[in-house]
Amino acid sequence: MRFSFSRLAAEALRGHSGWPRQWRDPEPKAAYDVVIVGAGGHGLATAYYLAKEHGITNVAVLEKGWLGGGNTGRNTTIIRSNYLCEESEALYEHALGLWEGLSHELNYNVMYSARGVMMLAHNEHDIRVFKRHVHANRLAGIDNEWLDPAEAKGFCPILNIDPRLRHPVLGAALQRRGGVARHDAVAWGYARGADRLGVDIIQNCEVTGIERNASGRVTGVATTRGPIMARRVGIVAAGHTSVLMAMAGVRMPLESFPLQALVSEPVKPVMPCVVMSNTIHAYMSQSDKGELVIGAGTDAYTSYSQTGALHVSRHTLEAIAELFPVTRRLRMLRSWAGIVDVTPDRSPIIGTTPVAGLFVNCGWGTGGFKATPGSGHVFAATIARDEPHRIAAPFTLERFTTGRLIDEAAAAAVSH
Numbered sequence: 001m002r003f004s005f006s007r008l009a010a011e012a013l014r015g016h017s018g019w020p021r022q023w024r025d026p027e028p029k030a031a032y033d034v035v036i037v038g039a040g041g042h043g044l045a046t047a048y049y050l051a052k053e054h055g056i057t058n059v060a061v062l063e064k065g066w067l068g069g070g071n072t073g074r075n076t077t078i079i080r081s082n083y084l085c086e087e088s089e090a091l092y093e094h095a096l097g098l099w100e101g102l103s104h105e106l107n108y109n110v111m112y113s114a115r116g117v118m119m120l121a122h123n124e125h126d127i128r129v130f131k132r133h134v135h136a137n138r139l140a141g142i143d144n145e146w147l148d149p150a151e152a153k154g155f156c157p158i159l160n161i162d163p164r165l166r167h168p169v170l171g172a173a174l175q176r177r178g179g180v181a182r183h184d185a186v187a188w189g190y191a192r193g194a195d196r197l198g199v200d201i202i203q204n205c206e207v208t209g210i211e212r213n214a215s216g217r218v219t220g221v222a223t224t225r226g227p228i229m230a231r232r233v234g235i236v237a238a239g240h241t242s243v244l245m246a247m248a249g250v251r252m253p254l255e256s257f258p259l260q261a262l263v264s265e266p267v268k269p270v271m272p273c274v275v276m277s278n279t280i281h282a283y284m285s286q287s288d289k290g291e292l293v294i295g296a297g298t299d300a301y302t303s304y305s306q307t308g309a310l311h312v313s314r315h316t317l318e319a320i321a322e323l324f325p326v327t328r329r330l331r332m333l334r335s336w337a338g339i340v341d342v343t344p345d346r347s348p349i350i351g352t353t354p355v356a357g358l359f360v361n362c363g364w365g366t367g368g369f370k371a372t373p374g375s376g377h378v379f380a381a382t383i384a385r386d387e388p389h390r391i392a393a394p395f396t397l398e399r400f401t402t403g404r405l406i407d408e409a410a411a412a413a414v415s416h
């Protein structure tokens with residue numbers, strides 16, 4: 001018998017032939033204890049820790065697209081904990097600690113590689129800001145050190161430290177425990193872990209409404225696959241949080257911007273670490289496949305476009321070619337954008353909301369990948385106990401009414 005491609009494809013689609021049974025999307029149940037909206041790394045990690053640490057397994061993660069297809073699958077995977085304020089130091093350091101054991105925890109190789117993250121200073125202002133971060137971090141027991149230009153080049157030999165550059169390298173802050181991980185492995189690792197603990201992960205299921213009873217408490221969600229009842233709903237839908245929260249009548253202090261990245265054709269290992277430059281909107285590392293992973297800045301205006309403006313990536317490539325002359329003749333393979341949601345103080349919002357039973361985790365802006373394990377861990381505890389986890393407590397929505405902001409504009413890595 002002859003097999004046509006379309007027949008094989010139809011069989012594969014019908015039965016997911018060859019896939020282990022547990023990978024098929026389950027039919028949604030009528031009711032859950034907890035519904036998580038968004039199957040990015042943060043949502044999946046939340047579901048995993050709800051089941052693993054709090055014994056709450058009647059959980060569904062609803063995803064409008066495919067698992068890990070949002071920012072989790074679009075980011076440049078930089079991991080670090082060199083933030084300025086003590087609230088953020090605690091949060092990102094909690095995450096970094098979890099990264100260090102994550103492959104073991106999930107029995108899934110997330111390819112966390114602590115190869116060092118170096119942030120370049122190009123002017124007097126940068127030097128002061130980064131030195132302030134170095135001192136603040138060291139006081140908190142977090143590794144961060146100052147390098148002069150020659151030391152920076154020693155750490156990353158392809159770095160151009162010619163003082164005649166348009167933006168010369170005047171020094172750098174180095175966090176040696178920082179690094180990168182494999183983004184889709186993080187989503188799949190948490191998904192598999194949650195699935196094995198009984199969580200339902202349902203793709204192609206867009207949440208279109210949030211249902212409440214007469215006293216205003218959440219009772220479930222409306223979806224493109226029908227209504228689903230839930231006692232608690234957690235929104236973890238980076239970039240689209242305002243849209244979802246508006247369904248429950250809550251206005252969020254967020255703006256959504258495209259942030260873009262691109263990768264080069266694969267080359268032999270040339271880049272031993274991660275280098276970032278806030279000032280000229282460029283950062284680069286090398287993936288295990290050999291591609292140079294390059295990140296750009298955000299678009300200057302709010303939008304839901306998943307491509308990003310061409311002049312933004314062009315500006316970045318000019319900066320990259322100047323900082324790393326070996327890249328000048330490389331071809332770029334792909335470029336894309338993700339939609340990030342940004343708060344006024346550049347710190348996330350994690351916690352309860354004015355609507356009983358509704359929880360939110362958002363506002364990670366350009367820098368939430370590094371937080372994935374920590375974010376899921378503290379958000380799960382917040383949902384399970386209906387009160388903020390100790391580390392999440394400063395990051396509640398109320399800070400925008402009390403004015404107790406956590407200003408991380410300088411540590412956010414990408415200028416906005």
Ligand code: FAD
Pocket residue numbers: 037038039040041042043062063064065066067068069070071072073074075076077078079205206207208236237238239240244259260261295336337338339340364365366367368369370371
């Ligand atoms: P997502 O992975 O975006 O998941 C949210 C999910 O919600 C999506 O899958 C979406 O489809 C789903 N959703 C939305 N609306 C609905 C709905 N109505 N119903 C159902 N599902 C819905 N951070 C770093 O720390 N380091 C970096 O180097 C870094 N680089 C970045 C580079 C780029 C180009 C981008 C775009 C981001 C970068 N970030 C980085 C930020 C980081 O990617 C995000 O903060 C993080 O991945 C957010 O994870 P998440 O799980 O909250 O969101």
Ligand code: PYC
Pocket residue numbers: 076078079080276283295366367368370412413414
């Ligand atoms: O938060 O480190 C970061 C980052 C780098 C690129 C985008 N975000």
